[in-house]
Amino acid sequence: MGCCDRTHDGSFDVPRLDIERLAYGGDAIAHLEDGRTAFVSGGVPGDSALVDIVEDKGRFVRARVTEVLQPSAHRVVAPCPYFGACGGCTWQHIDYAEQLRAKRQELVDALQRVGKIADAERLVDECVASDQQYGYRNKIELVLDPNDKRPRLGYHRAGSHEVVAVDSCLLLPKRHAKAPTSLGGALRYIAGESDLGIERVAIRCAAHTRDVEVALWTSAGPFPRAAAAKTLGQAMQMTSLVRVMTKEGNRAKLAGVEVLAGKGHWRERLEGRTYAVSAPSFFQVNSAVAEKMVRLVTEMLAPDGSDRVLDLYAGAGTFTLPLAELAGEVVAVEAAGSAVKDLRRNLEENAAWADVVGGDAAREIGALGRFDLVLVDPPRAGLHAAVVEQLARTRPRALVYVSCDPATLARDTARLAEAGLTLTRAVPVDLFPQTFHVETVALFEPAPST
Structure with a gap:
């Protein structure tokens, strides 16, 4: 608990708060003496800390830790020099066991509060850990500061469009951790005093192959292709360099992909299967944990060799390929054109078969018939209500x-x-790891007849 008084200059003075738990979104939770909730950035459960209140929303306040008076047993020293400035990895100051506990609790709380699942505590397993807490990402995306005449690569500051320039990233494998410095210097050299129109730079480093791809996301228009291929190739060893062009006025729409050097795609291996992934296509960013998810999915579905399986939002085939080996028939639905091409290629190269349907899930599912088993891996927005209704009609x-x-x-x-x-x-x-984000693999079965 703590007290909250407004000072003579209109700011707030809170001498001390006891941090209680972590909230989904990255902040910690404490309570003021008047009972209001405080969402505190930089807090760790068990801390006693001085804070500044930065925003009063009436029913709750937002605050940030200014001094830790008594550190929690779960507080650790964040190893990243950009911690607190960069908007990523906001849980580096929390020990990993507490991160896992908090992520499980996030899920339990959501199921109880939003899903109305009274016995969520019983239904939710312990959180599956990542074997690596740093160096685990096979992909990062960096941005350039448009206001800098000699732009450097970096990440956005939390809650801001301001760019925090970085020389390295601890989330990349050690051998590639300094890629932001190498690529940033090369891009500055290529650009000179001109604007290359680069919106962001994606770096993919495979965990189980030696593939490295750099994707330059730019506006459409003239671009120094040969100079980029030569200079970036000298700055960093890579197997593929591509330019992904977006349409003017709508960066979410692709105008095309140009191969500047190398293979034009990136390959990773999961559970012995090789996946070719093009730059615009989605792929899980933690390869080792993705393998654990593949095992979880196939264990829960348990196809018996004759089952008809629907794989909705199939992407490049992370789950389609193993299901195709185990089921009688797999129908994979995916809307993104690049991912559909990747999926078909991956099936062919892994000597697997599935019926690939390119199109929107809500439009396509109604014509596909019944299924014994269903897998859905939707984007963050979840399932459209119409998709839920149609899935129920398949009676899996x-x-x-x-x-x-x-x-x-x-x-x-x-x-x-x-x-x-x-x-x-x-x-x-x-x-x-080091973020509040959590993935979930959930099993649903027909309700018992009453």
Whole structure:
């Protein structure tokens, strides 16, 4: 608890708060003496700390730690020199065991509050840990500061469009950790005094192959292709260099992809299967944990060799390939054109077969018939209500939902329950150590007849 008084200059003075727990979104939670909730950045459960209140929202306040009076047993020293400035990895100051506990609790709380699952505590497993807490990412995306005449690569500051320039990133494998310095210097050399139109730079470093791809996301228009290929190739060893062009006025729309050097795609291996992934396509960023998720999904679905399986939001085939080996028939639905091409290539190269349907899930699913088993791996927004209704009509004996957001999973859990599919198990998975984000693999089965 703590007290809150306004000072003569209009700011707030809170001498001391006791940090209670972590909240989804990265902040910690404490309470003022008047009972209001304080969302505190930089806090660790068990801390006693001085804070500044930076925003009073009436029913709650937002604050930041200014001095730790009594550190929590869970507080550790953040190893990254950009911690506190860079908007990523906001939990570096919290020991890993506490991160895992908090992520499980995030899921339990969401299922209880939003999903109305009274026995969520019983249904949720312990959080599956990442074997690596740093150096685990196979992809990072860096931005350039448009206001800097000699721009450097970096990340956005938390809650801001301001760019924090970085020389290295601890989330990349050690051999590539200094890639921001190498690539940033090369891009400055190529640009000179001109604007290359670069919006962001994606770096993919495979954990199980030696592939490295650099993707330059730019506006469409003239670009020094030969100079970029030569200079960036000298700055960093890579197997692929591509330019992804976006449409003017709508950066979410692609105008095309140019191969500047190398293969034009990136390869990674999961559970012995090789995946070719093009720059615009989604792929799980933690390869080792993605393998654990593949095992969880196939264990929960347990196809018997004759089952008809629907893989919705299939991407480049992370789950499609193993399911194709185990099921009688797999129908994979994916909307993104680049991912559809990758999926078809990956099936062919791994000598697997599935019926690939390119299109929007809500439009396509109604014409696909019944399925014995269903897998859904939707984006953060979760399932459209129409998709939930149509999934129920397929009458599967099991549905596995891979989620990257506890709140939308909880919302969809309630919708699926109304449609006759009940949550029977949920496994939180730590795909993103040092952040509040948590992946979940959840099993739904038909509700018992009454």
